[in-house]
Amino acid sequence: MEKTSFSINEGKPIRCKAAVCRKAGEALVIEEIQVDPPQAYEVRIKILCTSLCHTDVTFWKIDSGPLARFPRILGHEAVGVVESIGENVEGFKQGDVVLPVFHPQCEECKDCKSSKSNWCARFADEFFSNTRRYGMASRFKDSSGEDIHHFLFVSSFTEYTVVDIAHLVKISHDIPVDKACLLSCGVSTGVGAAWKVADVEEGSTVAIFGLGAVGLAVAEGARLRGAAKIIGIDLNPDKFELGKKFGFTDFVNPTLCGEKKISEVIKEMTGGGVDYSFECVGLASLLSEAFISTRTGSGKTIMLGMGKHAAPISLASFDLLKGRSICGSMFGGLKSKLDIPILVDHYLKKELNLDSFITHELDFEEINKAFDLLEEGRSLRCILWMDKQ
Numbered sequence: 569m570e571k572t573s574f575s576i577n578e579g580k581p582i583r584c585k586a587a588v589c590r591k592a593g594e595a596l597v598i599e600e601i602q603v604d605p606p607q608a609y610e611v612r613i614k615i616l617c618t619s620l621c622h623t624d625v626t627f628w629k630i631d632s633g634p635l636a637r638f639p640r641i642l643g644h645e646a647v648g649v650v651e652s653i654g655e656n657v658e659g660f661k662q663g664d665v666v667l668p669v670f671h672p673q674c675e676e677c678k679d680c681k682s683s684k685s686n687w688c689a690r691f692a693d694e695f696f697s698n699t700r701r702y703g704m705a706s707r708f709k710d711s712s713g714e715d716i717h718h719f720l721f722v723s724s725f726t727e728y729t730v731v732d733i734a735h736l737v738k739i740s741h742d743i744p745v746d747k748a749c750l751l752s753c754g755v756s757t758g759v760g761a762a763w764k765v766a767d768v769e770e771g772s773t774v775a776i777f778g779l780g781a782v783g784l785a786v787a788e789g790a791r792l793r794g795a796a797k798i799i800g801i802d803l804n805p806d807k808f809e810l811g812k813k814f815g816f817t818d819f820v821n822p823t824l825c826g827e828k829k830i831s832e833v834i835k836e837m838t839g840g841g842v843d844y845s846f847e848c849v850g851l852a853s854l855l856s857e858a859f860i861s862t863r864t865g866s867g868k869t870i871m872l873g874m875g876k877h878a879a880p881i882s883l884a885s886f887d888l889l890k891g892r893s894i895c896g897s898m899f900g901g902l903k904s905k906l907d908i909p910i911l912v913d914h915y916l917k918k919e920l921n922l923d924s925f926i927t928h929e930l931d932f933e934e935i936n937k938a939f940d941l942l943e944e945g946r947s948l949r950c951i952l953w954m955d956k957q
């Protein structure tokens with residue numbers, strides 16, 4: 569494709585504002601940074617708005633080991649507009665509205681061509697680098713010329729970022745950008761898990777552990793699939809009120825279960841266990857409970873939560889032998905370039921409820937308040953506007 573970019577900054581570095589994470593668990597610092605031009609297969613995008621997912625909070629807190637990288641620009645749920653493109657970029661041009669997605673889709677490898685999974689064999693196993701095709705090379709520098717690390721190939725807590733085309737999806741201009749932003753990670757992950765991974769069918773019973781945006785989006789996906797009973801489990805009772813907008817039929821507060829295990833309560837509520845359970849917190853102990861909450865013979869558990877230390881999980885082998893199954897999923901089993909436009913269509917047809925996920929909106933400079941809101945369990949998604957009109 570011929571290049572049609574007319575950005576005055578094309579081919580040059582851009583100076584802009586970013587929220588830089590300098591030290592694990594410490595407030596992000598708004599700094600002026602330099603964003604280099606995109607190289608081959610890369611696109612530089614102007615972020616319109618971004619939001620905070622729990623995965624950002626998890627990585628923000630990691631203070632040792634290979635995953636602890638500072639200074640770093642976190643953020644991976646966002647929507648932007650193409651500012652300029654590098655060599656060999658097909659299908660994107662200046663002015664396109666795009667979603668960056670942390671999970672890659674090269675479109676060329678055996679797995680990208682198969683409908684079996686969304687695990688891009690070419691790229692998905694490697695998530696330590698800064699840039700997808702250039703290893704530790706970074707496109708960000710701070711005011712003293714030091715490299716700043718990328719995060720999950722997106723880094724959206726900045727006015728401009730550089731993203732590989734394997735992590736970029738072009739979307740319709742028709743969807744409001746704040747709603748589109750939700751589809752960049754959390755909501756797509758939850759809806760996709762119910763739709764693609766579990767393949768929830770009409771009349772089935774579902775238990776969802778953890779009612780953040782991911783868990784509530786699983787409920788939204790299960791509701792769209794016609795699930796008859798959707799049980800939400802959370803320690804925070806405020807989430808039950810929020811959950812009513814997403815098709816939950818029942819709630820369980822683990823602190824009120826007395827001597828009984830959550831799985832026992834769920835089995836009683838469903839006459840033997842749910843057809844599908846989803847772990848949306850990132851706790852190994854909760855995953856075991858989710859697993860034994862399912863029906864013997866056919867129950868299926870889907871793990872979506874990401875724990876800080878990738879802790880081993882423990883399942884009694886006989887519970888597995890009884891015909892239950894368990895699997896995990898990144899990005900809800902969705903192939904971003906194929907499936908995000910389908911979710912956008914569902915929203916535009918008023919089938920998919922995205923509006924209720926946005927509980928707060930702030931200016932980008934107030935980003936540290938968004939961390940507090942999510943950590944304190946007061947928000948689902950807080951939209952951070954780069955340039956609020």
Ligand code: NAD
Pocket residue numbers: 620621622623626753754757777778779780781782783801802803804807822848849850851854871872873874875897898899900942945947948
């Ligand atoms: P969130 O912080 O908004 O929600 C987590 C919820 O879990 C909260 O409502 C909290 O009260 C609840 N919770 C915490 N401990 C609990 C417990 N012991 N029992 C029951 N409920 C408990 O987070 P989110 O943004 O919805 O993300 C949820 C998880 O999904 C995170 O681990 C995140 O890293 C992960 N995630 C995974 C993918 C993926 O591709 N697999 C994508 C996005 C997010």
Ligand code: ZN
Pocket residue numbers: 621622623624644645753754
């Ligand atoms: Zn996320």
Ligand code: ZN
Pocket residue numbers: 673674675676677678679680687688689690691
């Ligand atoms: Zn691939």
